Amino acid sequence: MPNSFQPEASHFIGGAYVEDTAGAPIEVIYPHTGEVIATVHAATPEMVDRALEAAKTAQVDWAAMTGTERGRVLRRAAEIMRARNRALSEIETHDTGKPLSETLVADAASGADALEYFGGLAGTLTGEHIPLADGDFVYTRREALGVCVGIGAWNYPIQIASWKAAPAMACGNAMVFKPSEMTPLSALQLAEILMEAGAPAGLFNVVQGRGDVGGALVTDERVAKVSLTGSVPTGRKVYAAAAEGIRHVTMELGGKSPILVFDDADLENAVSAAINGNFYSTGQICSNGTRVFVQEGLYERFVNRVAERMDGAVIGDPMDETTTIGPMVSGRQRDIVAGYIAKGAEEGARLVKGGKVIEGAGFYIEPTLFADVTDEMAIAREEIFGPVMSVLKFASEDEGIARANATGFGLAAGVFTNDLTRAHRVSAAFEAGTCYINAYNLTPVEAPFGGVKLSGVGRENSKAAIEHYSQIKTVYVGMNDTEAPF
Numbered sequence: 001m002p003n004s005f006q007p008e009a010s011h012f013i014g015g016a017y018v019e020d021t022a023g024a025p026i027e028v029i030y031p032h033t034g035e036v037i038a039t040v041h042a043a044t045p046e047m048v049d050r051a052l053e054a055a056k057t058a059q060v061d062w063a064a065m066t067g068t069e070r071g072r073v074l075r076r077a078a079e080i081m082r083a084r085n086r087a088l089s090e091i092e093t094h095d096t097g098k099p100l101s102e103t104l105v106a107d108a109a110s111g112a113d114a115l116e117y118f119g120g121l122a123g124t125l126t127g128e129h130i131p132l133a134d135g136d137f138v139y140t141r142r143e144a145l146g147v148c149v150g151i152g153a154w155n156y157p158i159q160i161a162s163w164k165a166a167p168a169m170a171c172g173n174a175m176v177f178k179p180s181e182m183t184p185l186s187a188l189q190l191a192e193i194l195m196e197a198g199a200p201a202g203l204f205n206v207v208q209g210r211g212d213v214g215g216a217l218v219t220d221e222r223v224a225k226v227s228l229t230g231s232v233p234t235g236r237k238v239y240a241a242a243a244e245g246i247r248h249v250t251m252e253l254g255g256k257s258p259i260l261v262f263d264d265a266d267l268e269n270a271v272s273a274a275i276n277g278n279f280y281s282t283g284q285i286c287s288n289g290t291r292v293f294v295q296e297g298l299y300e301r302f303v304n305r306v307a308e309r310m311d312g313a314v315i316g317d318p319m320d321e322t323t324t325i326g327p328m329v330s331g332r333q334r335d336i337v338a339g340y341i342a343k344g345a346e347e348g349a350r351l352v353k354g355g356k357v358i359e360g361a362g363f364y365i366e367p368t369l370f371a372d373v374t375d376e377m378a379i380a381r382e383e384i385f386g387p388v389m390s391v392l393k394f395a396s397e398d399e400g401i402a403r404a405n406a407t408g409f410g411l412a413a414g415v416f417t418n419d420l421t422r423a424h425r426v427s428a429a430f431e432a433g434t435c436y437i438n439a440y441n442l443t444p445v446e447a448p449f450g451g452v453k454l455s456g457v458g459r460e461n462s463k464a465a466i467e468h469y470s471q472i473k474t475v476y477v478g479m480n481d482t483e484a485p486f
């Protein structure tokens with residue numbers, strides 16, 4: 001068993017690794033081999049309490065620093081993260097099974113972007129001055145919320161941790177982060193990096209555990225804000241639990257996003273986007289465009305071309321840098337996907353390519369293409385979170401938009417067309433938080449990211465995230481005598 005992935009201890013609290021073996025063990029499985037590569041322990045109530053207390057204490061002095069000083073720490077952390085990109089990517093590949101060809105460019109690299117971006121923004125955060133009658137005025141102070149809780153999903157562990165921690169810390173908050181129990185390793189690395197970059201002990205803490213540990217964090221009275229990345233069912237629970245204490249929330253939840261490909265689209269670009277938007281990270285991406293609506297005139301050519309291009313997928317050892325499709329994160333997730341594939345075939349979709357579980361120790365399944373999918377089929381309605389593309393046929397623009405929006409989700413949407421006005425008209429009509437024109441699934445830190453409808457509330461990345469990690473205090477200044485009726 002490779003033991004280089006065993007962390008020094010399960011949790012990172014108050015600036016140091018902390019172990020408490022009284023918590024239930026959680027095995028970390030390498031999805032390529034099914035081997036246990038590390039074991040951590042779920043946080044006991046005592047660990048949760050210590051982490052929240054450490055965050056509460058650290059937050060006071062951190063918020064008193066200038067934004068420029070806070071930003072310096074974040075930008076230093078970004079540099080350390082970039083310098084360690086390969087080691088962090090190898091951890092992420094072993095934790096998630098995602099190929100190294102991806103983790104080298106999309107995980108810690110994106111986390112570093114967030115630290116750098118919000119590090120740069122920290123010094124610019126200000127309130128405003130509002131002049132009133134007779135010399136009175138109001139000024140506003142942009143203040144931190146306090147202790148924030150971050151809860152992560154397993155598909156982009158260090159990216160999710162960084163996307164939450166960076167804006168939180170830029171605004172003067174402290175954080176307790178709970179990674180997904182499937183992928184507990186890399187958030188500990190982020191905690192180490194932040195300490196090395198000069199963050200005070202207790203500013204960013206990591207506790208391990210399952211939903212019960214998440215639940216304990218969400219309802220603690222020391223917590224001002226909860227940011228969750230996860231599924232809609234978990235989102236409902238966490239949002240409701242946070243509401244009890246009137247806590248701020250950001251909910252980054254699931255999706256079933258549409259891509260509309262019109263007859264006049266550039267075929268190769270649309271096919272590339274559909275491949276990226278369904279098979280990158282073996283399909284385990286919230287904003288994937290899993291319902292690909294293709295206009296009648298291009299439909300057969302599109303389906304054939306996707307199938308041809310799928311022959312170029314390199315499935316296998318995720319540590320081999322030529323691999324483009326790794327295993328699913330777990331046997332359970334692979335079985336869920338296999339179940340959807342069986343249902344798709346049963347419900348009459350045309351299986352064009354793939355569809356089979358790849359037998360062996362790892363959790364592999366073939367990238368799968370279904371054509372002739374209809375709106376009522378389970379594969380067109382439910383989030384699969386695996387490498388399954390559904391292609392549906394449409395005729396008119398109005399029909400395409402109506403069907404694209406006929407879902408409870410609203411995370412992302414894409415349109416491929418060379419008609420300039422149609423591209424903008426369709427984007428305006430999409431019920432989605434992020435829309436793409438002749439592109440798909442790019443998430444630069446400068447752009448707001450988040451969902452509408454069941455896909456969530458709040459935005460990550462960009463200046464918009466600042467609104468979700470700070471609050472405005474109004475200070476009214478009287479410059480005149482105070483009048484009273486008696």
Ligand SMILES: NC(=O)c1ccc[n+]([C@@H]2O[C@H](COP(=O)([O-])OP(=O)(O)OC[C@H]3O[C@@H](n4cnc5c(N)ncnc54)[C@H](O)[C@@H]3O)[C@@H](O)[C@H]2O)c1
Nearest residue numbers: 152153154179180210211214215230231234252253254286
């Ligand atoms: N919108 C986004 O930015 C985004 C990004 C990645 C993944 N996702 C979504 O995440 C899902 C896949 O991730 P997952 O399977 O890890 O999600 P999940 O909902 O099962 O778990 C997410 C996290 O919530 C925790 N949790 C579970 N129950 C809880 C409770 N009652 N209280 C507090 N915390 C609790 C889990 O331990 C985990 O850390 C998909 O639906 C995907 O679309 C969304």
